[in-house]
Structures are given as structure tokens and as C-alpha cells.
Amino acid sequence: MSHQEQLLPHDRVLRYEFNERMNHWVAAGSFIYLMLTGLAFWSPWLFWIASALGGAELSRMLHPWIGLVFFVAVCYMFALWSRQMNFDSVDAQWWKSLHYYIQNQDDKMPPAGRYNAGQKLLFWSFFGGAILLLASGVVLWFTESLPWSLRWMRYISVVVHAGTALLLIGNFMIHIYMGVFAERGAFGSVIRGDVSLAFAKRYHPGWYKEIVANSNRPK
């Protein structure tokens, strides 16, 4: 973790530094492009998306390259955040209280650290998903160069790629819903980098304590 002062003036708390925010948006932007072009190939009813994005040939050409960008961003994300994403005992309790979380009764939730159990699961699903998508995506990329004797790799890849993409798109929808609509202030944290004290205390009390303990500011 950084040793930068995280308690900011005006009751604000630094949540994401510039490189964390930048990387988040490289991952998000590439993911959205991959999702849109991928969905165009997934269903004839969505093929028009590819036309809107410059034509299906262009989408076919760019999708794998943007896939590489996405994968690199996810790897950097792993380097930045993986240590804070290990599950601990609070997480076990967190899952048991999930229904309170869903009903917005956050005062009944066990004290999460910088990330709650749901966010950790999201992180690991994206990390594992990115690996599966890269492995199967490379096969789809050069599918016609694969010899006939290795055709089973094509069969596995179409199912794994589409299946993993669906799972990640599902997780992505929940992620957008939480970050943009449900948790006010969360969206600002990946744009400007800070959240309010109330936000930190309410959703990430464990993290809040850490910040206060590490703070150099006179109390």
C-alpha cells in the first residue's frame, strides 16, 4: 500500500491513486468494446452492434487485439490489488449476511476491509475469466491455422469463450449497477479518486480504521 496521506481535507478519503484509476478505465473500456463486439457475434439479433462500431470485419480484426489490452490491464490490476483480495474470516460472515446487503441494511453487515467479499469474488472472477478468455480467444483468433487433428481445441474454445464471456458480462452488469446506481460515491472514486468519510465508514469500516491508524495528520 501507498504511504501517501489518505485522509484528505473536507472529510474526503483517498481511495484510488491515479495509476489505479487509469488502469481501471483501460480495463473497463477494453471490456466494454469486447463485450459489444462479442455480443454482435453471439446473436444475429445483436449483429447491428458490429455495424455501428465500424463493421463486422473491423470488429473481427480488432476484438482479439483489444483482448490483449484487456488481459494486460487485468494483469496489472492483479499486481495492484491481489494482496487485498484474499478472503478472510470477515468474508465468511459477510456471505452469511448477504441478504442484509441486498436489502440495503448495511449497518447490519460485518466490517469489511478495503474490499468486501462480493468485490473480492468479482475481482477473482475477472482474473480467472481473463485467463480463460485469452486461452480460448487465441484459438479462435487463429482457428483456421489449427490442423484438423487438433480440432477438439476449436470445439472446447467456442464453448469456453462464449460461456466465460457470459459469466463475466453477468458480473459486469452487477458491478455497473453497484458502482453507478446503488452505491452513491463509488463512481467518483474511480474518476476523481476520493470518497466521503461516511462512505468509507459505512462500507469499508476495516479499511477506514487502517487509514486513520496510518495517517500522519494530527488528530
Add this chain to the structure above:
Amino acid sequence: MSQATLRIQKISGHAGTVPGEDTQREFTVCKLVDTTTCIGCKACEVACVEWNDMPFSQTTFDNTYQTMPDTRWNYWNLILFNEHEREDGTLQWLMRKHQCMHCAEPGCLEACPADGAIVQYTNGVVDFQQDHCIGCGYCVTGCPFNIPKFNSVTKRMYKCSLCTDRVSQGLEPACIKSCPTGCLHFGSKDDMKFLAEKRAKQLREHFGYENAGVYDPPGVGGTGVIYVLHDATKPELYGGLPSNPTIPLAVKFWKHPLKWLGNIALVGGLIGLFAHYLRFGPKAHDEPDVASKEGD
């Protein structure tokens, strides 16, 4: 494609119904290849390259009668050669004319995501429309016969068109026209089936090929190219002809149950999230009582 629409029965990657479906009826056309009278002269290979005006393609020599190992984007029709040693130690030269089978249930079309890149005409011919192809390669995954071939410069897929331009004008395909032994026939599927069965019976009763038979695999709904084989119980001997070809299970799973499960889950998820917002609204951490209750 505008006038051709009336003569199309299946379209790849197409949302909704097929325009003009069932407005015209045509004979299902079929090529009959009698492998027992093929001499491997490759006249059909040359005729195909000539008629379809394909650029020169270098042959390879492997000390047998094999011209090249596989079909290519600009070489749609290839005689596959096999020197087979029979149980009694004698040798048999097996030649099979290899090209797109024009499956009644084409795996290539099933897999293709691009609207109109693969069509099946009412006469059963499966045709690639390169101007709609996006070069994704899904057809390669869908085809059980290893037929679609990619051109890395144009980034499009190619294969035998069953000389659609000739057939639609009432002519036979170029390969059929060129065959010097008459081992290739062309006509309606029913007629070709009749002729093939007759020839197989002749082979069984008068030539001592007890296992002679016709190859018209039901796993893909039958094909628009059928073979008479000396030994129909071992199609693999004929340049790896699969004994029971079907659209790969993974492709069926991907294009049907997975598609429906995925679509229901995605649409259901969207509705669910919206309903959640209507019921519970946003989380409200900014209320002053909350902030003070959990003070430091």
C-alpha cells in the same frame, strides 16, 4: 442477392425469418461420385480451377498420386489417394473426389455469425457469399468435413460453390463435365440415389464387393455429394471420410442450449437489477445518523 432471395432456404447469422422461404420449390441437386470407376486422372481438379478462374496453385509431390495434402482456398476439389493393403495382401488404389459435401444440415451455416455469409439455396446447394464474410473462422469449427479454407489476404473463406453459376443456368458442374470415365454424375438427389444403389448392387452381385454401398451420411441430413464405395463399412479408407459425420456436439451445444441459457440469464439479470432498484433504491450512507452512529 436480391433476386436470389426467392431461392434461399437457410441464411447464416440471420435474425428472424428467411425472406422468400417456401415460395419456390426446386429439385434437390446431387453429385454422384463412383469411386470404383475413378482413375485419379484429376481432370475434375483442373476443370474446377479453370471454370472458377482461380489463380495458379502449386502442387506438391509426395511419391504417390496425391496432388497436394488438402484442398485450399483456391483449390476446392481434390482427389484423395490411398494405397490400401487388403487382408489377402493385395493392393487396392482408392481414389476419392474430395470437396464440399453440400450437407442438408450444414454445420458451417449453423456456426456462422455473419448475416448472409453462408446461404443454402432451395436446390440444396450451400454457398459462401464472400462479400458478407467477416473471416471469423466459425465455419471451420462447424464443418465435419474440413472444407472451408481461409485466404489470409482477402480475410475471407472459400469452398466449392457446386458451380452455382452453371447449375442455375441448367448446366452440370464443371467437374462433372470433364470426367472421362463417367464416374461422376449430376442430377436430382432421388435420381442419383437410385443410380448409386443400382451400381452398389451391381458391385455386390457381379464384382464380388460384398460390402459395396452408398455413402449419404444421415448425421448431417444427407449430403449433396454421394459416393459409391467398394467397402461402405470402411469409409475412413477413402481419404479419411468420416463414418458418421454430424455437426460437432460442442457446436450444437454452443448454438442452442448455451445460447438460450445465456440470453435468458442476461435479460433476466437486467430486469432483476432494475427491479432491485425499484424495490430498494440506492444505498444511503450520506444520512447523518449513519455517519454519527459509527463514529471513530
